Amino acid sequence: MKKSTFFIIFFLNILCFSCIQTNTATFLPSEKQVLADSAMVVSAHPLASEVGANILRQGGNAVDAAVGLQFALAVVYPRAGNIGGGGFMIYRDKDGTSTTLDFREKAPKTASRDMYLDSKGDPTDKSRYGHLSVGVPGSVDGMFTAHAKYGKIQDFNTLLQPAIDLAEKGYYLTEKEASSLNEKKADFEKNNPEGCLFIKDSPWKKGDLFVQKDLAETLKRIRDKGRAGFYEGKTAALLVKEMQTATGIISLDDLKSYQSVWRKPIKGQYKNYEIISMPPPSSGGIALVQMLKMIEPYPIKSWGFQDARSIHVITESMRRAYADRAEHLGDPDYWTVPQAQLLDSGYLKSRMSTFEDKQASKSADVAAGTFEAPVESEETTHFSIVDTEGNAVSITTTLNSSYGSKVVVAGAGFILNNEMDDFSAKPGVPNLYGLIGKEANAIQPEKRMLSSMTPTIVTKEGQLNMVIGSPGGSTIITQVLQVFLNVAEYDMGMSDAIQAKRFHHQWLPDALYMEEGAFKDSTVQALERKGHTVKSRGAIGRFEGILVLPDGKLEGGADTRGDDDAEGF
Numbered sequence: 001m002k003k004s005t006f007f008i009i010f011f012l013n014i015l016c017f018s019c020i021q022t023n024t025a026t027f028l029p030s031e032k033q034v035l036a037d038s039a040m041v042v043s044a045h046p047l048a049s050e051v052g053a054n055i056l057r058q059g060g061n062a063v064d065a066a067v068g069l070q071f072a073l074a075v076v077y078p079r080a081g082n083i084g085g086g087g088f089m090i091y092r093d094k095d096g097t098s099t100t101l102d103f104r105e106k107a108p109k110t111a112s113r114d115m116y117l118d119s120k121g122d123p124t125d126k127s128r129y130g131h132l133s134v135g136v137p138g139s140v141d142g143m144f145t146a147h148a149k150y151g152k153i154q155d156f157n158t159l160l161q162p163a164i165d166l167a168e169k170g171y172y173l174t175e176k177e178a179s180s181l182n183e184k185k186a187d188f189e190k191n192n193p194e195g196c197l198f199i200k201d202s203p204w205k206k207g208d209l210f211v212q213k214d215l216a217e218t219l220k221r222i223r224d225k226g227r228a229g230f231y232e233g234k235t236a237a238l239l240v241k242e243m244q245t246a247t248g249i250i251s252l253d254d255l256k257s258y259q260s261v262w263r264k265p266i267k268g269q270y271k272n273y274e275i276i277s278m279p280p281p282s283s284g285g286i287a288l289v290q291m292l293k294m295i296e297p298y299p300i301k302s303w304g305f306q307d308a309r310s311i312h313v314i315t316e317s318m319r320r321a322y323a324d325r326a327e328h329l330g331d332p333d334y335w336t337v338p339q340a341q342l343l344d345s346g347y348l349k350s351r352m353s354t355f356e357d358k359q360a361s362k363s364a365d366v367a368a369g370t371f372e373a374p375v376e377s378e379e380t381t382h383f384s385i386v387d388t389e390g391n392a393v394s395i396t397t398t399l400n401s402s403y404g405s406k407v408v409v410a411g412a413g414f415i416l417n418n419e420m421d422d423f424s425a426k427p428g429v430p431n432l433y434g435l436i437g438k439e440a441n442a443i444q445p446e447k448r449m450l451s452s453m454t455p456t457i458v459t460k461e462g463q464l465n466m467v468i469g470s471p472g473g474s475t476i477i478t479q480v481l482q483v484f485l486n487v488a489e490y491d492m493g494m495s496d497a498i499q500a501k502r503f504h505h506q507w508l509p510d511a512l513y514m515e516e517g518a519f520k521d522s523t524v525q526a527l528e529r530k531g532h533t534v535k536s537r538g539a540i541g542r543f544e545g546i547l548v549l550p551d552g553k554l555e556g557g558a559d560t561r562g563d564d565d566a567e568g569f
């Protein structure tokens with residue numbers, strides 16, 4: 001290299017570094033594996049992880065950090081971070097008490113069972129795009145509900161100002177962010193005919209400064225008025241006005257009456273680990289525990305990591321759990337979910353009675369389980385936090401697909417979800433993720449749509465061990481399963497467990513999806529000989545996890561499949 005070129009590059013680097021340092025706008029590189037003594041935050045974006053970690057450094061607890069981080073993600077990760085979507089939280093305090101918060105979107109009060117069918121009774125794409133696809137958002141209520149019960153820092157300025165600053169002063173787009181905005185340009189144009197901030201004449205590129213003034217004002221209203229800053233007053237009026245520009249049906253009454261719900265976690269034992277995960281309206285916790293109980297009797301550790309025999313038995317557990325999901329799972333406030341039966345060890349043993357080690361089952365032959373009597377009773381993002389006292393938060397939150405409905409609330413600057421597509425618009429017809437649902441997940445006013453989000457906390461012999469989760473639609477549950485098994489059975493650290501390639505089966509379609517280029521040809525051939533239809537596919541998910549190491553240190557693992565980042569101290 002010529003000396004002059006060297007100096008130019010050196011000078012540019014210094015200039016770039018000073019951009020990183022400046023307070024007017026920010027860019028941070030991402031760290032994929034971090035070891036720390038006291039606390040850890042892992043999320044889809046370095047700026048959001050930093051907001052969470054800074055709140056912890058100021059003496060905030062895991063819930064305070066989660067609140068700051070959720071609002072920061074709504075700014076720096078608009079494809080999935082949100083105030084216009086919903087999600088689930090698992091919380092476990094330092095003394096071992098755990099609970100879950102359901103801040104999933106709800107169907108508007110005027111929603112109806114066949115609202116997405118055309119005159120011939122066939123499904124339309126209205127559940128996926130545009131104003132009618134939007135469920136009543138739950139994220140803001142979720143954050144305030146979680147904070148009211150567990151928050152320590154009472155000053156919302158501390159919690160929300162970082163997000164407001166990021167919106168007001170802007171941040172620099174990464175390569176991945178620029179190209180994902182460019183990919184969705186036509187969708188944004190179609191759903192925002194008056195234009196919106198996410199559309200620009202020339203393509204977005206890495207390093208563009210992204211400023212969101214309207215969003216900053218909305219966040220200020222939330223900072224000053226709490227949940228009423230979103231569900232009432234100006235923000236609510238702008239949202240309803242946006243609905244009325246097209247076919248949207250969310251009303252002021254829908255917004256005002258939205259409420260998150262505390263729910264009892266799903267718990268299950270796998271060897272000396274306890275799984276604490278999300279109950280319905282997520283299918284995640286039940287399906288995860290079902291799969292683990294089906295796998296537990298088999299020696300997958302001695303068979304080996306990604307050995308065809310291990311993949312085969314894990315796949316067969318997936319097939320059976322997803323068949324049950326389609327039939328039995330829905331919002332428990334509207335449908336009696338046979339939870340105890342689905343998790344019964346005798347039942348799960350009987351589910352695997354048709355397992356053959358030499359032969360894949362056929363999904364057509366694997367129906368959902370039946371019970372004698374009715375019982376009473378691809379965009380999302382995940383973040384994991386452990387605070388200095390050992391309290392843990394695992395949150396998965398979503399707009400559903402990338403940038404949700406692509407509808408931006410004019411004047412308020414935030415994107416609305418398209419979560420209504422997670423309902424079964426027509427029984428037996430697959431949704432965006434190819435998932436089939438039936439009556440349990442049919443649309444009803446105010447009902448919550450079934451989810452696959454699986455925020456999870458794991459304890460080992462009673463001590464906090466893992467805080468894990470991921471986006472990825474229907475693949476979320478099988479990802480959480482595999483990362484858990486990679487640690488528990490294959491002795492991996494959190495980062496290795498996350499970076500390892502993954503596979504997925506969801507009963508229908510009857511195909512075993514494997515991340516491309518990662519599995520040995522001989523393994524794939526062995527699986528095909530057993531009768532699996534193997535399909536290679538791109539990246540599965542963007543996983544964020546924390547592992548408590550035997551010496552008490554925390555290992556944060558952030559997925560190399562995205563810009564994801566771990567930060568600890």
Ligand code: DON
Binds near residue numbers: 400422451472474
């Ligand atoms: O709740 C669900 O299961 C979906 N709406 C999640 C969507 C998702 O993970 C998309 N991410 N890639």
